[in-house]
Amino acid sequence: MAILVNGESYAWRQGLTIAQLIDEKKFSFPLKTVFVNGKRIPKPEHKKTILADGDEVQVLHLMSGG
Amino acid sequence: MIEVSFEDKKIEVEPGTTLVDAAKAAGVYITTLCHNEQLEPYGACRICSVEIAEGERRRVVTACNYPVHKPVTVFTKSERTLRTRRVILEMMLARWPKVKVIQNMAKLAGVEEPRFAHPDRNESENACILCGLCVRICKEGLWHNVLAFEGRGPTRKVTQPFGEISPECTGCSACADICPTGAITMVDDPNHPADPARIRKAGQVVTREMILLDHQQALMRIVGTAHLVEIMNDYDLLPVNNYKFGDHPDAEKISSPHFRKKYFTQGVPDACYLGCNMACTKAVEGFELKTGPDQGKFVVVDGPEYETLGGSSNMGIFDPEWVIEMNYYCDTYGIDTISYATAMAFVMECYEAGVLNQERTGGLELPFGAADAAIEVLHQMAEGEGFGLTVGLGIRRMKKLFAEKYDADAAFLQDIGMEAKGLEYSEYVTKESLAQQGGYGIALKGAQHDEAWLIFMDMVNKQIPSFEDKAEALHYFPMWRTWFGLNGLCKLPWNDVEPEDNGEVDEPAKVPKHVDGYCNLVAGMTGKEVKPADLILQSERVYNFQRIFNLKMGFGKREHDVIPYRSAGPVTEEEYQSRAERYDGQLKEEQGLDPAAMSLAEKVAATRQWREDRYQKLLDAVYKRRGWTADGIPTLATAKRLGLDQMEGLTELLAAHGVKE
Numbered sequence A: 001m002a003i004l005v006n007g008e009s010y011a012w013r014q015g016l017t018i019a020q021l022i023d024e025k026k027f028s029f030p031l032k033t034v035f036v037n038g039k040r041i042p043k044p045e046h047k048k049t050i051l052a053d054g055d056e057v058q059v060l061h062l063m064s065g066g
Numbered sequence B: 001m002i003e004v005s006f007e008d009k010k011i012e013v014e015p016g017t018t019l020v021d022a023a024k025a026a027g028v029y030i031t032t033l034c035h036n037e038q039l040e041p042y043g044a045c046r047i048c049s050v051e052i053a054e055g056e057r058r059r060v061v062t063a064c065n066y067p068v069h070k071p072v073t074v075f076t077k078s079e080r081t082l083r084t085r086r087v088i089l090e091m092m093l094a095r096w097p098k099v100k101v102i103q104n105m106a107k108l109a110g111v112e113e114p115r116f117a118h119p120d121r122n123e124s125e126n127a128c129i130l131c132g133l134c135v136r137i138c139k140e141g142l143w144h145n146v147l148a149f150e151g152r153g154p155t156r157k158v159t160q161p162f163g164e165i166s167p168e169c170t171g172c173s174a175c176a177d178i179c180p181t182g183a184i185t186m187v188d189d190p191n192h193p194a195d196p197a198r199i200r201k202a203g204q205v206v207t208r209e210m211i212l213l214d215h216q217q218a219l220m221r222i223v224g225t226a227h228l229v230e231i232m233n234d235y236d237l238l239p240v241n242n243y244k245f246g247d248h249p250d251a252e253k254i255s256s257p258h259f260r261k262k263y264f265t266q267g268v269p270d271a272c273y274l275g276c277n278m279a280c281t282k283a284v285e286g287f288e289l290k291t292g293p294d295q296g297k298f299v300v301v302d303g304p305e306y307e308t309l310g311g312s313s314n315m316g317i318f319d320p321e322w323v324i325e326m327n328y329y330c331d332t333y334g335i336d337t338i339s340y341a342t343a344m345a346f347v348m349e350c351y352e353a354g355v356l357n358q359e360r361t362g363g364l365e366l367p368f369g370a371a372d373a374a375i376e377v378l379h380q381m382a383e384g385e386g387f388g389l390t391v392g393l394g395i396r397r398m399k400k401l402f403a404e405k406y407d408a409d410a411a412f413l414q415d416i417g418m419e420a421k422g423l424e425y426s427e428y429v430t431k432e433s434l435a436q437q438g439g440y441g442i443a444l445k446g447a448q449h450d451e452a453w454l455i456f457m458d459m460v461n462k463q464i465p466s467f468e469d470k471a472e473a474l475h476y477f478p479m480w481r482t483w484f485g486l487n488g489l490c491k492l493p494w495n496d497v498e499p500e501d502n503g504e505v506d507e508p509a510k511v512p513k514h515v516d517g518y519c520n521l522v523a524g525m526t527g528k529e530v531k532p533a534d535l536i537l538q539s540e541r542v543y544n545f546q547r548i549f550n551l552k553m554g555f556g557k558r559e560h561d562v563i564p565y566r567s568a569g570p571v572t573e574e575e576y577q578s579r580a581e582r583y584d585g586q587l588k589e590e591q592g593l594d595p596a597a598m599s600l601a602e603k604v605a606a607t608r609q610w611r612e613d614r615y616q617k618l619l620d621a622v623y624k625r626r627g628w629t630a631d632g633i634p635t636l637a638t639a640k641r642l643g644l645d646q647m648e649g650l651t652e653l654l655a656a657h658g659v660k661e
């Protein structure tokens, strides 16, 4: 019962949404793009998108500079 | 959510949404003229007039500035709506008969010839129709007041102060660009660029992104780089107590929301360059100083920016007013806030470790968090007296001094003294990002992050897992960032605001659309077409030249790319314990060891060995990618490829360091 988040295992539970995941991982940096199994999920859909067991999630932080 | 109904569609919107935005979201078209999504609603032309019904009441309102607060029905095609629009267009057509946009809109609305003559009839095709878009983009978008309306009624016109070209005008052309009639023309740039229009167009892309996207991206216009405090704290990257830790429960006290609410007072930005509408400098006004030569004075303080705030947490100080005071005095004395803070953090750790004591600091107690004593040291540094004289030497010299004078453990001081090539580290914890350890360690002018900031790519996104991937990033980004230095440009507009679709492109970290924009800038200025690879090549020449210069000055080899172990891993047992789960996990997964069977000291040692070894492998990969020898010196072949072999004495210099080909 796990998903992969940026290549690392993360405990999955029924009903877990992208928005919740981002919150729990404390991914607070605003410039980021989320892909689930390679497909880009636009921000307005993060609250509604429920993750399935085994999903591969990539949260790409779009910053390459401080 | 509130329901908005149109003739054949319905939509729910947030309260306060304008009718135009609701219509857009519902896919319903409403004609507008003086409205623009980059600007605040204005309501000058009345073209967007629509009939609405709210409850029993029916009336005509301007859709672009009418906010929805209760359920509303909008009649975009009712007789009353159409009639209102026709009358407005008739008047406009009578006044500006040759203006294309008005002709087109009139035609669409079925207005042919106006039934009356206008006393101020203007026959020009490019007449100003007083929509105010130019005045507003200058004021709201660029934060300038180059353009303004003058006069009322028939004499109303757009002008510059006293009718002359304002010295504040940077020629950004946002006004000409937004003007719907072509009423504004740009005069030539005194720098005589090859293609001014191309330069302006490139600039407009970023200007527009700043207006439309910044408030949902990095908030640079609002709080500047201070927004990074809370973010770095969330990602375990905010230095606390000389980089021992990456977060602190009190970080919130020095976070940007706090500064925004309580301290940042300037409503207007203070840009480095007038044309920059990122204008990320923020300021605190009317601040009463509590210490030092200006004690009791009310002053304006520029900042604080992220590094100054991160430097404060690095000293274990979380008092916003203390940061402002420190910021003021560093600026006034001409002392870099980063070097001061990082040096003080080192001093505080030395104090806690017993290397220093009150006798050695001239009576000052200096554990982490000692705010009063820390500011006293700053004053002493500037005066060149007391213990400030010692701290002013910087970390590299302090390490040597403490080892010689106080018989302190030199190896420990090397581990915790956060400097490379003599420059103090800037304020990021790099333990979990090997690439960034290289970013600091290999950087030509010492441990600063202006060459490369790879922490998110590496540690969070896990985009560059192998040594080769990291080496590629440590080739591309330092070269790219060096290019800004070559051209005297600020790099923030490159990646502190990004195109909306940047997440969808290949290699989003490079912000490819912006890189293309810089190519347009160069081509527009010089008349010579360039590709992104050409820009990198320009940098590579200079970068390698600088490395060779370092070599000549005694700083250009592998031995100079060493980093203090604190930046690569946990030096002390306390540090290891604070993130024990992480380090134990790595012992298991990365090294195949069993942490349960190891003592704490053994775990710290094994972690260290693994991390130090990785850093050496990283250096190997980076040197190879850059065309350098294993000792970190550009090969003769690299020098030739970049045309550097023409430099007098180069072959001899390389040969003297054993590099013959």
Ligand code: FES
Residues within 6 Å of the ligand: B031, B032, B033, B034, B035, B042, B043, B044, B045, B046, B047, B048, B049, B062, B063, B064, B065
């Ligand atoms: S577009 Fe609404 S008043 Fe001009």
